[in-house]
């Protein structure tokens with residue numbers, strides 16, 4: 134693929150964005166356009182700012198300066214790292230994935246038949262249907278990661294933001310997740326995911342390298358990361 138086609142609609146456009154925590158800047162003037170319907174991999178060292186960049190794209194973290202514009206119609210689905218989810222949450226796998234429908238229905242509303250069908254499909258796609266009644270906190274890290282991704286898919290957003298969705302998973306689970314991301318793109322969903330894996334990044338259409346809170350410039354997948 135060629136680099137950014139300016140005629141392509143951006144699913145997310147950041148302009149000169151600064152963001153951080155408690156007065157400490159982590160992102161320093163990030164400008165980027167994520168073309169709609171593509172898969173973008175965010176790569177960079179630990180602490181470089183990938184999760185922070187995803188949080189800004191998801192609007193769970195407000196920039197201290199600069200602008201974030203989204204060209205998508207639905208609220209983004211943001212799947213955080215599994216370590217960011219408490220073990221103590223007293224919810225089952227099914228309930229966790231059902232929460233993905235709240236974006237559509239509002240919290241604690243009765244789910245419709247359609248909602249339940251979406252939840253079932255998402256469980257099957259991530260191979261977690263057998264775990265439906267287990268408590269989220271009792272699962273292995275890899276199982277939990279797949280459940281969180283299923284929750285993200287259940288939101289049926291057109292922008293899927295994923296923080297290291299395949300990190301620490303076995304080879305089969307990693308491949309399944311990469312296949313799911315490709316399927317989502319096939320449905321027109323824009324996917325942005327942080328990864329430390331060159332192999333995972335190579336599946337992406339574009340790679341954004343983050344270094345010390347700045348972008349090093351977009352590269353087509355296949356370039357060295």
Ligand SMILES: Nc1ncnc2c1ncn2[C@@H]1O[C@H](COP(=O)(O)OP(=O)(O)OP(=O)(O)O)[C@@H](O)[C@H]1O
Pocket residue numbers: 154159177178179180181182183184185186327
């Ligand atoms: N909630 C937070 N409060 C305070 N500082 C934070 C918070 N989250 C991240 N940071 C800091 O922001 C910087 C960037 O962290 P971030 O998690 O965005 O990096 P990352 O590239 O995703 O790292 P990793 O690859 O380790 O997940 C780090 O210095 C980190 O300590």
